[in-house]
């Protein structure tokens with residue numbers, strides 16, 4: 301059992317700036333209370349569920365391409381065996397997926413610009429020179445260290461490699477088996493990485509003679525938007541040029557957050573995509589803190605549905621921190637991943653700790669008061685128990701099958717976390733008991749997943765215990781006020797088949813986990829999925845417990861802004 305410690309965790313909540321959308325929009329979700337029916341073996345019906353307190357539902361973006369291939373019932377597929385989430389502690393063998401680039405129509409602004417992508421599949425003339433041209437353009441290296449130290453030598457802080465200016469990182473999403481929300485208040489939680497990734501790639505531009513022309517560009521493939529800021533404007537507003545040192549993760553001060561908000565206001569982000577502003581703030585903070593105001597282009601693409609409980613914000617912050625710290629020369633790859641063949645490499649433990657600390661600072665901008673579990677599991681991978689910043693690796697001895705159902709109801713983690721904290725301050729004793737009960741559940745779940753079950757009876761008994769704990773955890777999440785009528789529909793549907801489900805992540809919509817017993821017949825499973833999908837939910841499979849952050853240092857190449 302390995303134990304990592306996340307140091308430097310700040311538990312004070314940070315007030316968000318004026319672009320925080322949770323105050324702008326109200327939750328327009330269906331607020332009808334829906335009771336759950338009792339199970340066949342005489343369980344009492346649970347009390348009606350009140351919809352979560354102020355959650356902002358971002359409009360659900362189209363399904364990421366990789367998820368389309370994971371749908372339990374692809375639109376045109378015949379009724380074959382539906383795929384499931386399987387806990388597996390080996391790294392996934394599926395090669396990474398990179399979506400195609402998008403077409404853009406620019407909207408101009410004097411200080412900053414934003415481009416809206418029109419079609420996922422349409423090609424776009426690359427703004428990147430070919431690799432050969434870039435090398436020529438960059439020669440001789442701008443730093444004397446590079447000139448004297450060989451082809452891959454530049455590992456000094458503050459110096460960015462000149463010959464291999466392209467690097468990339470990818471970080472996985474996660475599911476939470478037990479303990480969400482309570483973990484923010486000090487309880488234990490159990491989470492596992494899934495094999496859906498967010499990828500960030502970075503191309504550092506030459507420090508142009510014409511400083512006025514230098515820009516920082518961010519291409520977000522999933523919402524289909526490109527943002528750019530003149531580096532001069534960044535210096536002017538952030539009152540900084542140089543990165544203050546990437547080796548120490550620093551929090552974003554309220555002043556800096558206010559300056560970042562000013563930079564974002566200049567962009568006039570479309571109202572329908574205003575929920576992106578939290579991620580943009582995290583990006584500007586991480587980029588300028590780690591690399592200063594130097595010109596570059598960052599491209600982000602993700603397999604994860606955003607704002608659905610699968611840790612998209614953590615995967616965004618971890619992959620972003622990973623690529624920036626790699627470019628800054630403070631994080632180094634330690635070796636390849638067998639079977640991947642795409643140049644992804646693992647990162648050493650100390651470097652992962654640093655990435656995790658930076659990502660946590662980014663998560664604080666997006667979430668307000670994160671526990672740190674999402675960025676920890678995205679950074680370190682595997683299955684973990686997390687309590688008060690301490691992480692314990694869990695070795696799952698039997699595969700545990702989970703079906704993931706995306707209710708497609710958008711919500712906002714920050715608002716949901718704040719809602720639970722408000723309830724905790726209104727009913728401190730009652731909520732302390734709820735958090736305490738969740739802590740016991742998570743501790744028990746973490747012991748059970750490590751138990752080796754060697755025959756059908758032992759496996760069934762293990763799964764029954766897990767199911768009961770998941771059911772209890774879901775009941776306590778309802779007490780916290782983070783369930784939703786769509787989640788209740790999933791619970792009700794799976795309960796008809798005697799299957800247990802619980803929400804995963806922040807709740808309020810998003811994704812739900814259903815434990816699939818090893819002995820369940822495929823026929824029954826198909827019926828469950830068909831019924832879930834008849835409610836317009838999406839069911840899909842993931843592999844669980846794989847690697848965390850991976851980087852690609854040079855050696856990766858670019859086409860139209862995507863790493864290929």
Ligand SMILES: Nc1ncnc2c1ncn2[C@@H]1O[C@H](COP(=O)(O)OP(=O)(O)OP(=O)(O)O)[C@@H](O)[C@H]1O
Nearest residue numbers: 575576579602607608609610611612613713805806
């Ligand atoms: N690929 C991406 N591109 C741009 N922004 C992203 C991306 N992924 C996440 N984000 C940012 O993170 C926000 C979603 O974070 P949120 O915490 O609400 O959901 P989540 O992390 O998917 O769910 P949970 O925290 O419950 O696991 C988005 O609104 C956006 O600001």
Ligand SMILES: C[C@@](O)(CCO)CC(=O)[O-]
Nearest residue numbers: 480481670671672805806
């Ligand atoms: C809801 C929460 O517990 C998990 C979100 O994935 C928030 C957190 O721990 O930061």
